[in-house]
Amino acid sequence: QDTEMLRPVRRGAIADYAATVFYLKKALAAAQRFRVLKPVLVAGVPIQLSSVEARALCDAAREAGAGGIFLVPCTLAALWGCLEDPEDPTGSLVVDVGAGVTDVSVIASNQLIVGRTIPIGGDDITLLAERVMEVSYGVRMGRIEAAAVKMDVGVGYYQDEMFEKRRNDPDHKGGFNNVRISKRQVAEFLLQGLEPLFSGIINTLEETPPELFEDIFRKGLILSGGSSLLPGLRRRLQDRLNLNVTRLPEPSLSVIQGVGRIITRFGQFREYFDEQMAMA
Numbered sequence: 001q002d003t004e005m006l007r008p009v010r011r012g013a014i015a016d017y018a019a020t021v022f023y024l025k026k027a028l029a030a031a032q033r034f035r036v037l038k039p040v041l042v043a044g045v046p047i048q049l050s051s052v053e054a055r056a057l058c059d060a061a062r063e064a065g066a067g068g069i070f071l072v073p074c075t076l077a078a079l080w081g082c083l084e085d086p087e088d089p090t091g092s093l094v095v096d097v098g099a100g101v102t103d104v105s106v107i108a109s110n111q112l113i114v115g116r117t118i119p120i121g122g123d124d125i126t127l128l129a130e131r132v133m134e135v136s137y138g139v140r141m142g143r144i145e146a147a148a149v150k151m152d153v154g155v156g157y158y159q160d161e162m163f164e165k166r167r168n169d170p171d172h173k174g175g176f177n178n179v180r181i182s183k184r185q186v187a188e189f190l191l192q193g194l195e196p197l198f199s200g201i202i203n204t205l206e207e208t209p210p211e212l213f214e215d216i217f218r219k220g221l222i223l224s225g226g227s228s229l230l231p232g233l234r235r236r237l238q239d240r241l242n243l244n245v246t247r248l249p250e251p252s253l254s255v256i257q258g259v260g261r262i263i264t265r266f267g268q269f270r271e272y273f274d275e276q277m278a279m280a
Contacts, residue, residue: 006019008020008023009100010100011046011100011101011119011121012045012046012049012098012100012101012117013046013049013050013053013056013057014053014056014057014060017056017060020057020060021060021063021064024060024061024064024065024066025064025065028064028065028066037067038065038066038067038068039065039066039067040066040067040068040069040070041061041066041068041069041070042069042070042071042072042259042262042263042266043057043061043069043070043071043072043259044072044073044074044077044255044256044258044259045057045071045072045073045074046073046074046101046103046117047073047074047075047103047104047105047112047115047116047117048115048116048117049071049117054071057069057071058071072258072259072262073103073105073112073115074096074098074103074224074225074255075094075095075096075103075104075105075107075112075115075224076094076105076107076110076112076258077254077255077258077259077262078094078096078222078224078225078248078254078255078258079092079094079107079222079258080110080258080261080262080269081248081254081255081256081257081258081259081260081261082222082248082254082257082258087109087110088108088109088110089108089109090108090212090215090219091106091107091108091113091208091212091213091215091216091219092106092107092108092215092216092219092222093105093106093201093204093205093208093216093219093220093221093222093243094106094107094221094222094224095201095221095222095223095224095225095228095237096224096225096228096254096255097121097122097197097223097224097225097226097227097228097230097233098121098122098225098226098227099121099122099123099226099227100119100121100123101117101118101119101120101121102117102118102120102121102197102200102225102227103115103116103117103118104116104118104200104201104204105204106204106205106208106212106216108212108215113208113209113212114204114207114208114209115204116200116203116204118196118197118200119196120193120194120196120197121227122150122226122227122230124193125150125190125193125194125227125230126143126146126147126150127143127146128189128190128193129146129147129149129150129153129186129190130142130143130146132186132189132190133146133149133165133181133186136185136189137165137167137179137181138167138168138179139165139166139167139179139181140167140168141165149186150190150230151229151230151231152231153183153186153187153190153231154187154190154230154231154232154233155187155190155191155194155230155231155232155233155236156183156187156231156232156235157187157232157235158182158183158184158187159184160182160184161182161183161184162180162181162182162183163180163181163183164178164179164180164181165178165179165181166178166179167179187232191236194233194236198237198240198241201221201237201241202241205241216243217243219244220243220244220245220246221237221241221243221244221245221246222246222248223237223245223246223247223248223251224247224248224251224254224255225251225252225254225255226251226252228247228251229247229251229252234247
């Protein structure tokens with residue numbers, strides 16, 4: 001029997017409402033087997049989530065059985081998860097690179113000072129790797145194999161390093177042959193796909209109040225999100241921005257860890273949530 005993989009969330013917003021409700025129902029049932037009261041949820045969301053997208057998430061949570069939901073930007077949650085003092089008044093530049101979007105923000109005194117959501121993430125780099133391999137080298141591959149190439153090559157600095165892949169015989173004689181591929185060339189192609197990310201960070205810095213510049217240059221950039229593990233990305237950011245870049249110890253879990261801290265200390269954080277993005 002065929003199995004279909006559903007992706008209810010794309011670009012940080014609900015793409016399949018029914019699948020989202022189904023998933024939330026399963027998650028809530030597993031998390032509260034013996035509870036009677038409806039739970040209140042905290043969800044990490046993109047900075048520029050539209051009001052329509054936020055409403056859809058709130059409606060899905062309510063339909064799944066939640067008593068309410070509070071939405072917090074992913075960068076804020078990631079920072080809350082790693083700071084000893086969540087009310088740190090100094091400025092922090094946080095970049096959360098997810099599968100579908102990248103959030104960039106400057107945060108100070110537990111408030112989002114400036115930020116933007118860039119519509120590029122790990123899925124886009126995987127798709128780019130798939131296209132590069134097919135168009136430039138005649139190697140056709142699926143999403144899983146393209147993701148493996150992405151995580152093997154990334155955007156690192158290479159000299160003469162090569163790797164091999166099998167492809168259909170381009171001379172149409174039947175069978176397969178091996179093709180040698182330059183890691184440097186693939187990395188340069190993938191790097192071009194990251195231009196919107198670099199530009200988004202630079203634009204965010206240009207909008208940052210001058211009084212926070214010194215904090216950011218002293219502390220550097222904080223990198224989170226599963227797609228921040230792309231090989232070479234941290235160094236590319238350092239070279240492009242002339243900033244020290246610190247990747248959080250568990251970037252794939254950074255937002256979840258921040259949300260967990262919010263839940264365990266909800267009274268401390270509640271006042272910082274946007275009341276219009278909360279649904280009782």
